[in-house]
Amino acid sequence: MNSAEDKSLDNIFQNLLSMKGIFQNREVLRSSYTPDYLPHRMDQINAVAEILVSALRGESPSNILIYGKTGTGKTATLESVSKKLMDLAEKMNVECRVLFINCERIDTQYRILAHLARHYNREVPITGWPTDQVFNEFRDALDKKEQVAIIILDEIDNLVKKSGDDILYNLSRINSDLKKAKVSIIGISNDLTFTDYLDPRVKSSLGEEEIIFPPYNALQLSDILEQRSKMAFKENTLEPSVIPLCSAFAAQEHGDARKALDLLRVSGEIAERSRDSVVKEEHVRRAREKIEQDRITEVVRTLPTQSKLVLYSIVLLDKGNDTHELNTGDVYNVYRRLCRMIDSDVLTQRRVTDLISELDMLGIVNATVVSKGRYGRTKEIALSVPAESTRKVLLDDYRLRSLKDSKPFYNQQRL
Missing domain, CATH: 1.10.10.10 (Winged helix-like DNA-binding domain superfamily/Winged helix DNA-binding domain)
Incomplete structure (x- = not known):
């Protein structure tokens, strides 16, 4: 790149930075962001908290299976409750840990056990050890002191379909091998029927408690978007019809809050790139087309x-x-x-x-x-x-x- 081109590129960025943007903080519209308050999920939050409060007494909470379609607030709820639980445990000087595992990425028995063992500072190779040895490393490290470990397996249905239920069998029976520590398992699933793949013994011990997360309706999605939009956008940059339209489209997609948030974010990005100072209905419709095309492209490509x-x-x-x-x-x-x-x-x-x-x-x-x-x-x-x-x-x-x-x-x- 010659100096003229380099200078031209600098000018492009300078011009873009000098533009009056629409966003105040677009990160709050991403699924990775967990707000302090989750609208329309207090029933589920209370249900989880009532079970996990046992950990603050040094007791082992019941195992929980949590069901609901994508974008119904399952992961966000568990992250929110877990954070409050850990904060309170620290204040009360109670030994309690929450270990969160995404089973889409960590998707075999070996990887899960190795991940858990490493959390307790045990050195386990990426591959090569017998699974029993990795399990023993984790168990022995865990049982060094009195504590409660809550293991959350997000997208547990992916794990079972890919690798079977051996890991669930072993983890659900681990308390009988422990002298000091106690373990509770929470499985989060998008698939209501995934337990059909489980051994009856695993199904019985894992599903001691079940909590269902229903899809959001359009009005509930509007409340979620209203909450996030106040943090995400500058004042007076959204037409009044934008949030209801995003909510209506997402409600058609099984009440998926992630899709509603993506739609609102992409609508804002399209408006900003079009040099518009306000997000309008037309931006929402263009965003919907773009998101769908991107989804199709990714699905077909893979x-x-x-x-x-x-x-x-x-x-x-x-x-x-x-x-x-x-x-x-x-x-x-x-x-x-x-x-x-x-x-x-x-x-x-x-x-x-x-x-x-x-x-x-x-x-x-x-x-x-x-x-x-x-x-x-x-x-x-x-x-x-x-x-x-x-x-x-x-x-x-x-x-x-x-x-x-x-x-x-x-x-x-x-x-």
């Missing part, structure tokens, strides 16, 4: 190659078909053709049908089972996302790049 080939088959058929609904056979025939073009393994039609169902669950396609009478049943398939932008994301994958010039063909698909 699909396995075979799923991408199935989706690209649907994209091609969608572009070349104005006459009738696509079905599984149509997609499979085009899929086989594409596999041959890039020398990829060809899956069975049954497996491709499963992949179509997975795309349906992700919201990328809409696949409806229909009866064809004596010809059996099939799926009628339609794209739920813009074809051209989906095509571009798929072709960013080097393995599919050679398919770029494939034409929208419908009458060629029956091979």
Whole structure:
């Protein structure tokens, strides 16, 4: 970069910094921020506190399973209650620790036990030890003194589906091995049915108490956004209709407060980049489109190659078909053709049908089972996302790049 370009870049940043911004503190609109007060969650806060207060008496609280869809305040509630619990324990000189583990990142029995052992200053390698040895390290370190340890396993359903319930079995029985310390387990799940995957003994001991977090409705979401907006935005920078619109859109998405907050934040960012001094409804609608497009892009980008080939088959058929609904056979025939073009393994039609169902669950396609009478049943398939932008994301994958010039063909698909 030459000096002129460097100076020009400096000027760009100086000009941007000199602009009158809309935000006062945009960080309060991110899901990582936990406010001092959580609107419409006092019932759940009280329920958790009534169980965990035992720890302040040096007793082991009951194990808890907490259920609720994404964005219903589960993690924020546990973080808030845990902080208050730890503060009070320190004032009362009670030995109590809260160990918070995100099971999406720390997702195996070994990693969880190693993480817990390291919390008690035990050196455990990333891999290499027998799991029993890691468990013993944690147990022995924990039992050095009288204390209560509350282990919170966030997204516990991901852990169970990926790694089974061995870790839960071991942790739920650990109190019988301890002489001084006591352990309580709290599992946070987005999936109400995840306990179907558990051994009955684990299910019984882990689910001593259950707390449900219902979705927020539009009015409750408005209260949450009103609370955050006062901290996030400068005065008089929001049109009155902005928060109700963000809340209404998020209420349609299962009452997800995270989505409501994201929508309000992105609306403000779009307004700011447009050099507008006030966030308006049009910014909210543009933000909604952008967030959805970003979500689709990320989902499509991270699909396995075979799923991408199935989706690209649907994209091609969608572009070349104005006459009738696509079905599984149509997609499979085009899929086989594409596999041959890039020398990829060809899956069975049954497996491709499963992949179509997975795309349906992700919201990328809409696949409806229909009866064809004596010809059996099939799926009628339609794209739920813009074809051209989906095509571009798929072709960013080097393995599919050679398919770029494939034409929208419908009458060629029956091979």
